Every structure is written in C-alpha cells, then in structure tokens.
Amino acid sequence: MAQLHLKVVTPEKLVLDEEVSQVNVSTEEGQIGILPNHTNLMAKLEPGEMVIKKDGKTDSLAVGDGFLQVSDNVLTIMTDLATYAEDIDERAVEDAKKRAETALEEKLSAEEYAETLAVLEKSLAQLRVKRRHRVR
Secondary structure (H helix, E strand, C coil): CCCEEEEEECCCCEEEEEEECEEEEEECCEEEEECCCCCCEEEEECCEEEEEEECCEEEEEEECCEEEEEECCEEEEEECCEEEHHHCCHHHHHHHHHHHHHHHCCCCCHHHHHHHHHHHHHHHHHHHHHHHCCCC
C-alpha cells in the first residue's frame, strides 16, 4: 500500500517524521485531505485539528498557524503549534483563552491585537481537539 511521508516541524522541534496513509488539515481554503501521491501543493494552515491515519489508527493534533507543502510524496507541515490531543492541558489552555479574551477588550496596538488574537485562535483549536477526543 502506498504511503505518504509526513514531517511536522515547529520552531522547537521535529514533532513527526513517519510514513502515513492520510492527513486531513485545515487551510485558509478549507479542510483538505492529503493521500499518497498527492499533486504538489503549498497552502497556508489555519489553527485547528490535524487528523493522521496510519496502520488503521487515527491520531489527532492541534495545530496552529503555518504552512504545508506537498512535494514528491512528502508532506511537510511547518507550524507554530503541534500538540497531540492527549498532551493538551485543558485547564492551562482555558486560562490562556480567558487571558486573551480579556486582553482583546483592552486598548491594544495593532501588533498586540494580532498577537493576542493568534493566542486566542490557538487556544480555541486546542480546546476543540481536546474536547472532541476526551476519553469518556
């Protein structure tokens, strides 16, 4: 069975470097699915959930802003956030969300507003992923 080589890179580390069968991720154009032998592509990521299918199993990661590139059956995801659902500290993310929401109510410079909005978007993405995959 054909495989797609996936690399997920954050500024801190290489998060993933493995063969997978499918990746679904949010871009500014909407949700896309990438399979082995996908045509070459570059796209801007939106904060949200990345679903990875491998060996009949599914993993979910919360991802932040960034870019993806598909070239020669290699998918490279470059993002400022990539956290597995089980590694998300819901309480800490909820606190960050509340701080960002409070900060947005204050008078901020354009740069501060953009940074705070980015923190809020990443927090919301992490909360959605964590809550969707919460062990019941």
